[in-house]
Amino acid sequence: MPITEFASLSLIPPNTLSDPHVVDLFSKVSSWQSSSSGYPLTYFTNPAEPAKIHLLTGWDDVRAHEKWIASSRNQELLQIAEGLLNIIGMVHLDLDFNEFPAEVESLVCVRVTGATKGISEEATSKSVASMQCGWTGHGKDVQEISTGVYYFAESDVHLDDSGKEDMPVKTSLKRVNFASYD
Numbered sequence: 001m002p003i004t005e006f007a008s009l010s011l012i013p014p015n016t017l018s019d020p021h022v023v024d025l026f027s028k029v030s031s032w033q034s035s036s037s038g039y040p041l042t043y044f045t046n047p048a049e050p051a052k053i054h055l056l057t058g059w060d061d062v063r064a065h066e067k068w069i070a071s072s073r074n075q076e077l078l079q080i081a082e083g084l085l086n087i088i089g090m091v092h093l094d095l096d097f098n099e100f101p102a103e104v105e106s107l108v109c110v111r112v113t114g115a116t117k118g119i120s121e122e123a124t125s126k127s128v129a130s131m132q133c134g135w136t137g138h139g140k141d142v143q144e145i146s147t148g149v150y151y152f153a154e155s156d157v158h159l160d161d162s163g164k165e166d167m168p169v170k171t172s173l174k175r176v177n178f179a180s181y182d
Contacts, residue, residue: 002039003142004097005065006109006150007055007090015084017050017176025080026053026178032077033057036068039097044107044173052088054109054173058097062142065092091147095139101154104135104175108155111169113148 015022030041039058046052059065068074134154141147 001094002058002060002097003062003065004093004095004100004139005055005057005059005090006093008088009053009055010086010088011051011053012083012085013051015051017045017053017178022084023178025077025084028080029055029077030178032073033068036071036073037064040102042100042104043176043178045176046171047174048172053085053176054171056097056100059092062092091141091150092143093139093150094142095137095150095152099135099137100152101135104154106155106175107173108153109171109173110151110153111148111171112151113169 011017011022017023026043030043034041034057037057037059041055041057044054044056046054059068136151136153138149138151140149
């Protein structure tokens, strides 16, 4: 089963999503990484925090991604990215990337760590699914137990923090197509 890479990046000011050099970098990352992995690479941002970019893509397994990370092409991209962005974090989820809707424009991501107030994974999954959404999926980091479970839902729903203490890390995500920036 293919895995899902979920990475979070942060642009270093004064860089913005519409800067030509940022668009060029993300276009190269998408093209080069997709040609290595065989999976499309999609970008999302939280409209409330436009300097944070979230990357979603698939890999056959962790070893395939590690091979890409060590490759000369990826190292070239990391050199280009120096001074433009920081890598906040990255996980490999046991969620089949092929399950993600290909053209999804909006996602909600909920990260739950540990046993939060005794709420089970099943209860959290039902809570995410009840947010007036379409597709839902979830996965655990295949390398680390402590990073929690990541729940994704196709949704345009604005996240309301009231009464949802059992879901501590929630992010609304909107798709970014760097090729469409002028």
